[in-house]
Amino acid sequence: MPYSAEISRANPSAFLFLIDQSGSMVEPISGSENKRKCDSVADAINRLLHNLIIKCARGEGVRNFYEVCVIGYGATVAPAFSGPLAGRDLVPLSEVASSPARVEERVRKVDDGMGGIIEQKVKFPVWFEPLAKGITPMGTALSMAHKILSEWVQRHPASYPPIVINISDGEATDSGPVPQAEALTSLATEDGNVLLLNCHISSKPLQPIVFPDTDADLPDDFAKVLFSISSILPASLRELARAEGFSLGPESRGFAFNADLVELIRFLDIGTRGSNMR
Amino acid sequence: MVPFVTAFRLPKNGYTIDECEDAFDYSLDSLRFAISDGATESSFSDRWAQSLVKQFVIEPPFGVPPTEDSLQFWLLPQQMEWQSGIDWASLPWFAQEKAERGAYATLVGLEFGAHGTIWQKFVGRALAGEEMMWHAFAVGDSNLFQVRDDELLHAFPLEKSEDFNSRPILLASNAGNNLSALKDIRAAEGGCKPGDLFCLATDALAKWFLAQHEAGEKPWQILRQCQTEEAFAAHVKLIRETQGVRNDDTTMVLLEWRES
Secondary structure (H helix, E strand, O other): OOOOOOEOOOOOEEEEEEEEOOHHHHOEOOOOOOOEHHHHHHHHHHHHHHHHHHHHEEOOEEOOOEEEEEEEEOOOEEEOOOHHHOOOOOEEHHHHHHOOOEEEEEEEEEEOOOOOEEEEEEEEEEOOOOOOOOOOOHHHHHHHHHHHHHHHHHHOOOOOOOEEEEEEOOOOOOOOOHHHHHHHHHOEEOOEEOEEEEEEEOOOOOOOEEOOOOOOOOOOHHHHHHHHHOOEOOHHHHHHHHHOOOOOOOOOEOEEEEEOHHHHHHHHHHHOOOOOEO | OEEEEEEEEEOOOOOOHHHOOEEEEEEOOOOEEEEEEEOOOOOOHHHHHHHHHHHHHHOOOOOOOOOHHHHHHHHHHHHHHHHHOOOHHHOOHHHHHHHHOOOEEOEEEEEEOOOOOHHHHHHHHHOOOOOEEEEEEEEOOOEEEEEEOOEEEEEEOOOOHHHOOOOOOOEEOOHHHOHHHHOOOEEEEEEEOOOOEEEEEOHHHHHHHHHHHHOOOOHHHHHHHOOOHHHHHHHHHHHHHHOOOOOOOEEEEEEEEEOO
16 A cells, blocks of 8 residues: 555655745735744744654654655745754654754644633744845756655655645746646655645635636636646545644545634644554 | 562663663562652653652651642652752753753552551551551552552552553652642452462553453552563563564563462
8 A cells, every 4th residue: 555654774764845936925824813934934943843853753862753854936946954964865854853043932722721811931932034135946846856865765665755845926927837747746665656745825815716626616727727636635644634623535636725823833733643653 | 478579660762771760669578569650851850769669668758648748748848859959050951951841750669568657567467367558649640550460469559551641640749740640549458369460560561461351451460460570571562563562661560479
């Protein structure tokens, strides 16, 4: 059965994030009070890396169940880690854990268990900074992902296939994304093809469409293109998404349209939850 | 009646025995046997599992079976020991945050004779022909099996292979996280005769045991033949590769009561 390989130190998997850093990412994201889209995405990615590290932490260290890469596309297309990892593409998770650009202290409001709210200081490590400048060279970003992963799948033939999550607020301004996405998702390990998940984030307060199985309800050609390049979710991810309250059919794709802040985080959570870790 | 014990623990494939988060302990003096499976998803769960089995053998929780309160009380010193055994200051941020969530583990404790009374144990062992008693309690999905006359007599606490899921209720090293576990203490007891076989097993092996039995097999026969660690490892490797057994830490304590 495909997409069933154990994720272990000997056979790690990989996550690649492709992040739109075009000029329009300065607009506020739907569902938050004037928080810029680029800030929301940066927070979501940093939080997700944080969660992934905690999930893989054991004792004093972090087990290298995953390699992680963040590519930004806007004025340039390049690896987008800040700090000690700047310029690196795929980085083993333990190294990500030990090399954040900085660790912020943020305040979280939590229930005090007696009907009140208390403020708790939490560590918020930052690996990825918000940026919004230039155009939307999505095709070039997908090509870069293809180049990185074509080597990776050769080195890890038995691994659970890499998952690529592309987050954007607009249309590609280069020749992309269809041919580049097809090349990317044609890469495979013995356990299945590379999965491509797309998340379109919105400034408009419209009902998001998440994990659709048809493009019939999508409002424009651009949405239909992103739908067409999104992978059909394997059964294991479908189950996870169902458990989180999403409704899915067997043809549901890893795609979110007009996602607001809440849906962005839920979408990323499902996308990175494949957890047959040993 | 004399007890003969074989016990083995194996790590997941690809891991060393030092990384195995299962634990067992037993004493032929007190006739107590315990097994525990530290949750892989939590940190320092190996130490947590070890402290539970060790303490059960030294001094089990009060009561047959223990009550919610007595188990909570019994856990306290071990929870403190677990906390103080971690060098918090030297841990990097992620390890600290993970460890703050605490460790989790299953526990099955099996004891022969009436709880804590040497006299009844002595009588139990001395009076040939009269059944000695056993009693056990469990939290989580590690299992106990009793086999008599080549038939499965008891499977405890889980009775069917389909009962195993990946989210068992576990004992936590953080006292505040034990509310549901303490409400789910399972208990069982029974008699014990010469020739009886008792098997304590962690989930992967226990699930296989029940699935084999459901298919009309007698899995205890092959486990009984595993007299060395090599033989046990070879058997576990085989069932992992050919019978879909999960690549998990795997531990077994096998106790056979023979005629003296």
